[in-house]
Amino acid sequence: MPSLQSVISCLSDYDPTALPVDQANRIIGEVVEPVRGVEQVPIRSALDRVLAEDIVSPIDVPAHDNSAMDGYAFQGAALAAAQTGTVELEVIGSAFAGGAGALAPTAVQAVRIMTGAVMPAGCDTVVPQEFVETAADGARVRFAADCVRTGDNRRLRGEDLARGQAALQAGRILQPADLGLLASLGVAEVRVRRRLRVAFFSTGDELRSIGEPLDPGCVYDSNRYTLHGMLRRMNVDLLDMGVVRDDPDALEAAFRTACETADAVITSGGVSVGEADYTKQIMARLGDVTFWKIAMRPGRPMAFGRINSNGREALLFGLPGNPVAVMVTFYHFVRAALHRLMGASVPPLPLLRVRSVQAIRKKPGRTEYQRGILARAQDGQWEVRVTGQQGSGVLRSMSEANCFIVLGHEQDSVRAGDAVEVLLFDGLV
């Protein structure tokens, strides 16, 4: 992996005390490289895992031209040949799904056919049964020539996937549809990247864990729980190391254990500028770590880099302590970095442009992530309003919201009715 210093030294306008979000992400992206380990798993176990190989279709799907409807298969030329506007055909037999399709009707014959059955030789069209009048003995059918066109209701061999065509690409996080696609190709097992292991802990002497008495001036540690939730959704192995006291020996031991057991270490708290505690000193001592003030709100301070202990190395994210800032920095920096570390190529999340119900004050020169509630207005359009209090300690604002209102670096204040960009929580992990 390239060193942080070498990446940073290539930037002409690098300012760690007012770092734009995009630049921080670019630096992180260049420093992080995917883990190498790969394992082979049955496709059911591959859900949410990162595909480590390209999958090329070994067969045509479907393997034969087949019917998309229950009806009668015939040669489409019969449509043009019908002088009276009515097609009349002799039915010579039936074709069921799963059969081999041995019938070969002539130009004046048809085959009764079920959905999925192989098209009889020479047939290219299926008339759905609801358009057809059948003679009492079932031996003949009549239908209007204009109720179908040649080629209708037939699925072509290989139209889903042709043999040799790329079905799935390495780097894909496998979705339910992908498991079905793999099954449709007859693929039983796939190679996936090994699962990441992520260690995390909270720092701060004011923190108490659930079950402990809440002493005066103390708060319950909530960050470990939001981190747990977000990391679980990323399908990584977790090592929750609890709350670590602001004590140099305890912190060093925690960082070393985390580094020696995990691919990435995430901490919260202790990275603010005025911070009196030891967290930053120890991070700096154990590795190649930089301390940023990011031009964003919430979530300004953040430490990023790599730490080493006893020959092991781990990526480090020192997130701010404020509960909303933890979530915002996780979603906007850690998520993409972990995707990269796990070898996943994930397309950027869609930002939707919707109407803002209210005016929002904003200064250019930083990116803001306000918590919003997106809902459908009376006129049928989608509109967003800001959740009540936006303080970076107000976790309720995240819980009530269903999206971030993303106000870009250069953006100025928003007037009521202006379009703003929102990032839906759904899909964000």
Ligand code: AMP
């Ligand atoms: P810090 O970044 O350490 O200055 O913390 C900023 C604010 O976040 C302080 O009010 C802390 O009490 C609070 N805080 C820090 N860590 C946590 C945590 N794990 N859970 C809840 N609040 C926290």
Ligand code: MG
């Ligand atoms: Mg603190």
